[in-house]
Amino acid sequence: MKKSFSRAIAAAAFASSAMFVAQAAHAQASNEDTDIVPDPEGPTPAAGPVTQSTNANQIIVTARRREESLQNTPIAITAINAAMLENKNSLNIGDLQGEAPNLLITQQNSGAAAANLSIRGLTYADVEKSQEPTVGVVIDGVFIGTNTGQLLDFFDIEQIEVLRGPQGTLFGRNTIGGVINIRRTRPTFTTGLKAEASVARFGTYSGRAVVNFGIGDIIGVKPFFFYNESNGFYRDNETGDRRGGSKNYNYGVAIAVEPSSDFDLLMTVEKQEQDFEVVNPGISRTGEVICNFAPADQCNRNTTDDLYTVFGSPAFGTYSAPALTAEMNWDTGLVRLTSVTGWRKSSEDQQQDFDGTSVDLFFSNRVQSYKQFSQEIRAAGDLFDGFDYVVGGFYFNSDFSLQQFTRVFRFNDQLDVRDADTNPRSVNGATESYAVFGDFNWEVFDAVRLSFGGRWTKDRKSLSNGFLQTGLIGQGEATFDKFTPKVGVDWRPNPDMLLYASWSQGYRSGGFNPRAQTPETAALSFQPEIVDSYEVGAKLDMLNNTLQFNVAAFLSKYDGLQQNTTIPGGPQGNQTITSNVGSSTIKGIEADATWRPVTGLRLNATLGLLDAEFDDFIAGNLVGGVLVPFDYSANDPIYSPDVTASIGAQYSQPVSFGELVGTVGYRFIGEYDQQISLGPLSGDLVNGPVIVGGNDPRVRTDKQNLLDATLTANFMMGNTEAYISAFGRNLLDDRGTTAAFTVAGLFSFASAREPRTYGVTVGMDF
Template sequence: MGRISVAKSFITRPVTLALGAAALWVHPALAQDETAPQASGTDSNAIIVTARRRDETLQTTPVAITAINAGMIENKASVNIGDLQGAAPNLLITQQNSGAQAANLSIRGLTYADIEKSQEPTVGVVIDGVFIGTNTGQLLDFFDIEQIEVLRGPQGTLFGRNTIGGVINIRRTRPTKEFGGKLEGTYSKFNSWATRAVVNVGDGESLGLKGWYFHNQSDGFYRNAITGKRDGGSNNENFGASLLFEPTGSGFDALLTVEKLSQKFDVVNSNIARTGEVFCNFEPANQCNRNTTDDLYTTFNSPASSSYSAPAVTLEMNYDAGPVKITSITGWRKSDETQTQDFDASSVDLYYVYREQNYRQWSQELRFSGDLFEGFDYVVGGFYFNSKYDLTQWTRLFGFNDALDPRVADTNPQMVMGKTESYALFGDFNWAFADRWRLSFGGRFTRDQKELSNRFATTGLVGQGDGTFKKFTPKVGVDFRPDNNTMLYASWSRGYRSGGFSPRAATAATAGTPYDPETVDSYEIGAKLDLLDRKLQFNIAAFASKYKDLQQNTTIPGGPTGNQTITSNVGSANIKGIEADITARPMDGLKLSATVGILDSKFKGFVVGNISPVDGTTIVPFDYSRNNLIYAPKFSGSVSAEYIAPTSFGEMIANVGLRHIGAYDQQISLGTLSGNLTTGPVIVNGNDPRVRTKAQNLMDASLTANFTLGEKEAYLTLFTRNLLDQRRTSAAFTVAGLWSFASAIEPRTYGATVGIRF
């Protein structure tokens, strides 16, 4: 493995996307005819969503969606977006430590775990209408959230490219225009504590200002065997202000938000290298051949840290002109990151890097919505996105000197610079063409222009690429309500993930050759039932996705060291699944919920060139079609209960939930080999077992007491997460027979939160 493919291509790695937050109410809404008669009475459980860039009730939105509101989040003692685990079928989320505030997400088995800024997600995160163009900066704090919507399946029509798996749409609270606020403090295991505050002021009519400050820190749940101290600590700050201007009777409002996120954390790797891998020849025997459960929580790596600073500005403006509503959303985000990392994860200095990277994005969306005629509504608009990215990495390879700064050891660091410019036009329409029938259809045309250059500081340019990628992504669906309590639907949609260039290419030819876009065609049918006067709700959906031109990192010959890692289109995959959820309210105050996600996924034609296992130099075809898709457990599910009981001082809220996540793989990797090992094709019979996360049963519980104190409300929450103390990998990666490393899920933890609302 050469310098580029070792020191650069394995900087980022797949990370487990874990499923949880089982106590949150799961309520997927698919289609309902807005013109159909509704059940008598008012549905007190109705939730307003904006998944289709309109304000609609969850029940009338013809999209596979789960909505989680603020009350559900608070009752669960949730911390950030990672706590959505279990909130929707076939959703996996986790944080990973190779990037600041980085969340890797998988919906219905579709994911791409790479935090490089030149590589783009398959699941989009949208915060207050602004699409986040990278996997970093997505782990938003839950304290000031109004609602989160999880949209499953391709969302290319309204949300654009790089949403082929789905979208997590996050809305924070708006200024109330009145004096009030919320203060909160939390302390939990591993010396973890947090303080949060939100304060509103305003004139009560047209002007409102909201300010917030969040701080949380932890000593970490790892133990470093070399220092004897806790490892994996973090310190996060998030602060900002939102100004709302909404003149009475004008039909106009403007919301300006200015904020900054700062994070510092220890970058930790656990060593899972085994005998036969090169690095084990240099490491103490007790640091190799370790298991991927309890051993993960003992580390040997040299100190490493990350520093992240990310200011952002968002301006949303709405004008209701009567027949048409006009919406403009402008977003600007910037991030500066400095990170060191000990990739060998041992006490011996074998592979240590220092990375500096800068990222900036700017986006503008303009939408028009309204009713063209009775029974026909629309949303049309345009979108512009621009981003720039640069990375410099210094590498200390086999330095055997922890005290030597990589910036001194490496006089020829690698430098990558990238740029993306994207334009799109879109339209989405609903037509109630017959009694109880509705047709939903739309499409989006996207044009992406990308540039990427790869060079070394001393030896100069390796190569550069400049290309344009275009795609039209249509969508069509129909829903039917035979009665007020039954909804049947069917839909087809296409998702598109943009092509690009390989930042780790080692020759001018490979650096200048683009990889093509990948697409997903998703077919879905389902039903939704409201029974027993809406005390019992049951939803079931079946889907089939055809995944074409998959983008994967592959190793091919070339470059100064003989081989290089590039991104290629490597074949296709078929994914089938069933999703179901049930919510029951058998008595006042009691809510029971359950979810089920079943996936059947298979690669087709996944054949790439790789180094021969016989001579170690010749490139021969390897067939990876028997590998499992990553982050795609065959079965996952959750059960939960919530009970609210009134008391003389306020109320008590109890939550308990159990999430089961089946085993799943985290990396396309080499299991046992068969076939022709000399000339190929070499048959890869599955994934390396070390990158397989074993099945998990995660139990969480919380108990909240709400106290009424005049016009104020105080609360105390006691909580525990991972009560059964399941210990598993949250990330695992093997590196071409050289070394392997991993990180772990949070073990059992518990704590308390106190707060006041006024």
């Protein structure tokens, strides 16, 4: 009832706004900064009013909290503006995969709108909220503290910046892998409506609209409403029906207040909702416990085409996340002050049939609530000619609660899981973080800049672990702090070349184990991870500024690796905890290029080469109930393909009715593992050390060859810009896993990537 009421209120408010706009905008064209589907030549402002560059091919970024050209920014960064996303018919953050070197984004099946993010081989692939992501997603300046809710709709995006490597001196939360910085469009203060509707394969329908209007010259208002539904691309083996469907809503309003050129306020109130079915194709094999009970044809299945036929019981989930963001900027003349406030709350109720078979063997229901609040304050300016700075303070707190109901070997999928488990797992956790940071640029010589900065972070964490009826297992509380510096130098020998080198350190906090089953392990904290990253790079403008070519080489030393391990203890005889197990070395080369050889044609390419390996990785495993050391040093780190590459072209051609824009893109992603697991074993199999010769081959995704294409017709209907777009994704129908997991000889499951799909979009902008 509450959902229906809130949606009705949102729809009524939106409809009222739309009618007002339609009346006021008669015969008036929109003058927004970003057209619907233009040839993306020229800068897209990243935040607020920006002075446009005289070079039409430059993109202005604010990754370093300064407005500067992408080619003049001495860090590894990929910028993608609104026109690029819309011309490719991108849907959400997952479509960025392959657009930036060494970037992976896959959907996390065990969380609502959740993503597994990996940059340069650094990732966090779990659903627990007791640990921070290794790659931060920042939306309008606010860090999202959990991987849930990160698959953001792309319709209202102004620009995305992918920063590779540790980020601690500029962004609110410290991240060791990198940051995906997303800026949505600001209210335009002028009357306009941007709307589109799509229909695609697998019963997919979507409708999106953004309204803009002003109240005088001071207040700009932007209501928005997005809706998407799909029947899913899996097939039920018994009924032949589609499985894995979802319905998604995102609605709210952004209000900008600009009483003068020196002060502005932007506030966004929104809500994200999702109703979805969770599907886990089974990939268990003979020898795992599940296959002693499941029909023979449901075991030993492959991890490509077989994934798309499913046998498990229906499992459903709901997700609701209201959020508030407020940003204020005040330019005093000597210093620019910025305040960013973020509040977000989420409620999740998610079922999951983990065994993936028609026999009711392992079914769970996770009920969670999560809340975060953050406050960032920054000051930026010029201390003297040639010396600029950004300094700030950051506060973050979050808390979560989890109840997990489990139905194990009941052989009755009609039995409500909450009736089957009257003593569910109960976990409560909290985080409080303080930080101060600074970033400084000093032009010590003509064309030579020294960049330096640092961040001091203090995290306080607590967690209690137990069961609803039988009570507490154990609890822990600890404080972690770290200073992480950064030093860099860049040299511009001529206006078309930038050379740079840097060293930075990243930090990821320690914490406690929500899956611990004894008082000792529940009270035992794991320690922080530390990354030292060294990078050199060059940014080149060539062929009269029609060709931009960027290249970077990096080396990362990763210490204090946090990994899940299985040890003895608890009522089941074993338990999964997070431990600091060793170190690794990651090195690689990244390159990207954009070439505009003639008017209307844009060519782009990226290449990421990655060499990731463990220096040492020793963890304990159970052998006959005894803890034995296992050496995983020969295993591949997860989500670390050796090669990621892409090549694309976009061509726009004026025609009698308007303009045709064609886009084609090919992405290659090398094979990579998705879980640290047990492959071939050697050594002393009784007393240890046991040598693990790699991960289980079922958790390795195959090489991906992804081909996408879009053809868009732009035309005018009176004073209204309109377009019709036909698109195809994964045209080669490349099939395989996006996630795969094995569970201690009990069962294994996976999720599949979207097969070939196609559809049509129509839209308008006035």
